[in-house]
Amino acid sequence: MDTIMEVKDLNLWYGDHHALHDINVDIPKNQITALIGPSGCGKSTFLKTLNRMNDLVENVKITGNIIYNNENIYAPKVDVTWLRKRIGMVFQKPNPFPMSIYDNIAYGPRTHGITSKVKLDTIVEKSLKDAAIWDEVKDRLNTSALGMSGGQQQRLCIARALAVEPDILLMDESTSALDPISTGKIEELAVELKKKYTVVMVTHNMQQAVRISDYCAFFLLGDLVEFSKTEEMFSMPKDRRTEDYITGRFG
Amino acid sequence: MRSMFDQQLKTLNEEMLYMGGLCEDTIQQTIEALMSGDVKKAHALNNMMSQLTQQERSIENICLKLLMQQQPVARDLRTISSSLKMVTDMERIGIQACEIAEIIAAGNVVRATDKVDFQELSNEVSHMVQMAMMAYDKKDMNLADEVIKYDDVVDKLFCDIREDLIKQLKDDTNDAECFIDMLMIDKYFERIGDHAVNIASWVKFSITGEIQIVE
Numbered sequence A: 001m002d003t004i005m006e007v008k009d010l011n012l013w014y015g016d017h018h019a020l021h022d023i024n025v026d027i028p029k030n031q032i033t034a035l036i037g038p039s040g041c042g043k044s045t046f047l048k049t050l051n052r053m054n055d056l057v058e059n060v061k062i063t064g065n066i067i068y069n070n071e072n073i074y075a076p077k078v079d080v081t082w083l084r085k086r087i088g089m090v091f092q093k094p095n096p097f098p099m100s101i102y103d104n105i106a107y108g109p110r111t112h113g114i115t116s117k118v119k120l121d122t123i124v125e126k127s128l129k130d131a132a133i134w135d136e137v138k139d140r141l142n143t144s145a146l147g148m149s150g151g152q153q154q155r156l157c158i159a160r161a162l163a164v165e166p167d168i169l170l171m172d173e174s175t176s177a178l179d180p181i182s183t184g185k186i187e188e189l190a191v192e193l194k195k196k197y198t199v200v201m202v203t204h205n206m207q208q209a210v211r212i213s214d215y216c217a218f219f220l221l222g223d224l225v226e227f228s229k230t231e232e233m234f235s236m237p238k239d240r241r242t243e244d245y246i247t248g249r250f251g
Numbered sequence B: 001m002r003s004m005f006d007q008q009l010k011t012l013n014e015e016m017l018y019m020g021g022l023c024e025d026t027i028q029q030t031i032e033a034l035m036s037g038d039v040k041k042a043h044a045l046n047n048m049m050s051q052l053t054q055q056e057r058s059i060e061n062i063c064l065k066l067l068m069q070q071q072p073v074a075r076d077l078r079t080i081s082s083s084l085k086m087v088t089d090m091e092r093i094g095i096q097a098c099e100i101a102e103i104i105a106a107g108n109v110v111r112a113t114d115k116v117d118f119q120e121l122s123n124e125v126s127h128m129v130q131m132a133m134m135a136y137d138k139k140d141m142n143l144a145d146e147v148i149k150y151d152d153v154v155d156k157l158f159c160d161i162r163e164d165l166i167k168q169l170k171d172d173t174n175d176a177e178c179f180i181d182m183l184m185i186d187k188y189f190e191r192i193g194d195h196a197v198n199i200a201s202w203v204k205f206s207i208t209g210e211i212q213i214v215e
Helices: A043-049 A080-086 A101-111 A117-130 A150-162 A180-193 A206-212 A230-235 A240-246 B003-036 B039-070 B074-106 B119-138 B141-171 B173-208
Strands: A003-014 A017-028 A032-036 A060-068 A087-090 A168-172 A198-202 A215-220 A223-229
Touching: A003 A043, A017 A043, A017 A198, A017 A223, A032 A043, A032 A206, A043 A168, A043 A198, A043 A215, A080 A087, A087 A150, A101 A117, A101 A150, A117 A150, A150 A168, A150 A180, A180 A198, A180 A206, A206 A230, A215 A230, A215 A240, A223 A230, A223 A240, A230 A240, A230 B074, A240 B074, B003 B039, B003 B074, B003 B119, B039 B074, B074 B173, B119 B141, B119 B173, B141 B173
Parallel strands: A032 A198, A032 A215, A087 A168, A168 A198
Antiparallel strands: A003 A017, A003 A060, A215 A223
């Protein structure tokens, strides 16, 4: 297993609330890692530490290291904009910008200084193809993204994240607002994406974790209780608390 | 929060134990018919076949419904999947005991009970099945291991009887039909032992999650 990120002794506080306790885990490269656990267990907080989205929260304190690309992403010299370009994020609800499909995708690359129309065209097509939505939108790239269905909007958001060529894609319950067909498309997409990218996803849908993730991390009350191959976790969990959660005995 | 699921698993367990009871009863009555040469008793076992098959179907239905409704994982998945496997072995045990009863009912064996003594083999096989059912009921790894080891005892008794039958057949070719029937009974008992071993292996799987291949 190749590792893309090493999380070492990570602790996080929201004010007095100690939300993550001594998290140590290696995120496997080109794999899908699912983060599971009951509400309030720290899984979304943990996901957000991976691209420093928690920096935006008031009174947050973080200790420990997250090593990516041979350096601690919390080191003072790290350019957070660069970091979030390398580690993209897709949220629970699709949040397309109120502009055309084309401009949604071109927004990131333009921000990073790309102005050539030819280059932008290539990026837009490639990103939409990678997000498995090109065939559905190629004839209406200049229409508003807000006119798309929820499932299409979510794939557009994935395409937008891919447009800046990230290494890692973080997905925070990215299918929870979608119908089963759109959910299925995003799941298939995630499996396809892991060939080029690393995916880390928070999910409340246990069957989704079983279906598509390679590794699974179970969080409870701010602790990382168990991290193992998904197949092992869902057939023979090591920790009793994991067993009780995944079999629906609490949560 | 999962009281319905727990209730369904409880029902599955009760049905499995009932199936185990049916198997043990069938073997016991078969042995009694064999030892006493009671053709009537052997005939009476005829209706056990449909009962065993029905119970097997009913357990399979419970398992398939649980897989569909509850999408089980971990211990629950092991319980349900191992039940699905075990019930097949249980049914085979019961059916093979019924096959022995059918041979007894045909009458050839009755006039030759002095030729072979099935007492020890049948008792050991019956004991094995009882142990396998108890290992399932108590989720007892040690007992399951004991069943698996016990197979050697039954295999040896089967081979001894087989050799004895071959010897006798060479000396007395007049009653070949009877000897062949006896050999089949011998083999059925041995197969019942094998199915008990399978059950024990699935009991172990339901506890450890590891599938053991028994040679």
